[in-house]
Amino acid sequence: MAISFEGQVALVTGAGGGLGRAYALDLAKRGAKVVVNDLGGDPHGQGENRAPAQKVVDEIKAAGGEAVANYDSVASYDGGFNMVKTAIDNYGRLDVVICNAGILRDVAFHNMSEDDWDKVFAVHIKGSFTVLRAAWPVFRQQAYGRVVLTSSSSGIWGQFGQANYGAAKTAMLGLMNVLKQEGAKYNVNVNTIAPVAGTRLTQTVMPQEMVDRLKPDFVVPAVTYLVSKECQDSGFIIEAGAGRFNRASLVKGPVVETGLDEVKDAEWIQQNWGKIGSIDGAVPMWNAQTPLAAHLASKGQ
Ligand SMILES: NC(=O)c1ccc[n+]([C@@H]2O[C@H](COP(=O)([O-])OP(=O)(O)OC[C@H]3O[C@@H](n4cnc5c(N)ncnc54)[C@H](O)[C@@H]3O)[C@@H](O)[C@H]2O)c1
Incomplete structure (x- = not known):
């Protein structure tokens, strides 16, 4: 039977482009009402722009779906609460949170600045805390929630030049391992995706031909399944991309x-x-x- 999100509300952070946009489009196509969050900065976390989130909302609406934009930074505690409030004010509930927003500040460790470290941690790990901290009481109260955190092969296995990013992405596993336990009693499942896709983040490290071929759509099925009511597992790390899917584990x-x-x-x-x-x-x-x-x-x- 088709996996449906009819009657459900999803919040996808960093959904103005790349993987987040692809997740938002698929959930909306399957009936979810979607809060499309994106600060709209550059890949290094500089600047702001409302256009990317609004464009994805327009795309969803043009296809007959329902969506609303939010432009807050996930790195802001109030911003996280505002995203959840956007879901509740517009649609009355929140079932799914995909913590996807991300930036890169790659540099060899001996050249890494405090700012490179702090900015990457602020977006990835604090940015998952802010949104989930706001969503958690809603999930507990309705005794239902589905969460996907975003790690990376860099966070699981390591990647040269990404000490800040790799450490922040490993921290997702620690967050998942605790929240899967705290959520279990309330039917709140917390899983982690480690994606590979051609996006503006990977454009800097992949040849253009590979960026074009490794569409975010190859990752989407794993994330859609993980945030569905059909998925009963919690605490799984799934690597997905380029037509490959596997579980990773500590x-x-x-x-x-x-x-x-x-x-x-x-x-x-x-x-x-x-x-x-x-x-x-x-x-x-x-x-x-x-x-x-x-x-x-x-x-x-
Ligand atoms: N593309 C890959 O191969 C790959 C691999 C491993 C992990 N990831 C992770 O997947 C996620 C999505 O990355 P992507 O490749 O689609 O890159 P992307 O740059 O296309 O998307 C990231 C989005 O997050 C938004 N964002 C950044 N900071 C934000 C903030 N403070 N608040 C709200 N939004 C913010 C950006 O504006 C952008 O639209 C990231 O967490 C990234 O680290 C991607």
């Missing part, structure tokens, strides 16, 4: 247990490093104590 290696009778020394660690450093038989975890398989079994999944 895993915990087998524990080497020594007991509490005797404190070991560094030489003991050295002697046992082969076992302690091994991830043979490693498992994904639901939380700090519980392997994912045990958690799913307890839910009858």
Whole structure:
């Protein structure tokens, strides 16, 4: 059966172009009313422009959908609340939040300024906090919510010249791992996308031919599924793009247990490093104590 968002309201940050625009168009096509947020600055976070968000709203309306623009910065606490208020004032509810807004300030670490670090963290990680902090009481109250955070291969695996961006994108995993637990009781699922697509952000690092071929549309199905009521999973990291989809995961290696009778020394660690450093038989975890398989079994999944 077709996945529908009829009767639902979605907020997509940074939806004035690139991936966010593609998510917003697909959700609107499937019946969602969409708050299209975009500050409209340049890829490095300079400036503001209302045109990109308005253009996407016009596109959605021209196709028969419903949308409203919001031009706040996700980096502003009040801005996050204003986006959620825009959803509630116009459509009376909020079901889906896609934290997508992003900028780049790539530079080798020895040349990275405090401003390069702070601006990237402000947009990516604080910018996810502000919006979700505002949405969270709404989700709890209606006992429903779907969230997608945006990480990156840089945040999961690392990329030269992106210490600020990579660290901020790894922080998304930490945010997801906590919110998936706090949201579980309220049917609020929190998952993370690590996309690859030709957009103005990747235009600086990809040849034009690749930018043209790697359409954001290749990422859209994964995000649409993750924010649908059909998706019952939470805490998943999905890499998507260029016609490829896979799950990525943090895993915990087998524990080497020594007991509490005797404190070991560094030489003991050295002697046992082969076992302690091994991830043979490693498992994904639901939380700090519980392997994912045990958690799913307890839910009858
Ligand atoms: N394109 C890729 O291959 C790729 C890879 C990994 C991660 N990502 C992530 O995907 C997301 C979307 O990136 P994209 O490639 O579509 O780039 P993009 O530049 O086309 O889109 C990002 C949008 O965010 C908006 N934005 C920036 N700062 C904002 C702020 N403070 N408040 C509100 N909006 C703001 C921009 O105006 C822009 O429209 C980003 O989080 C990016 O880091 C993209």
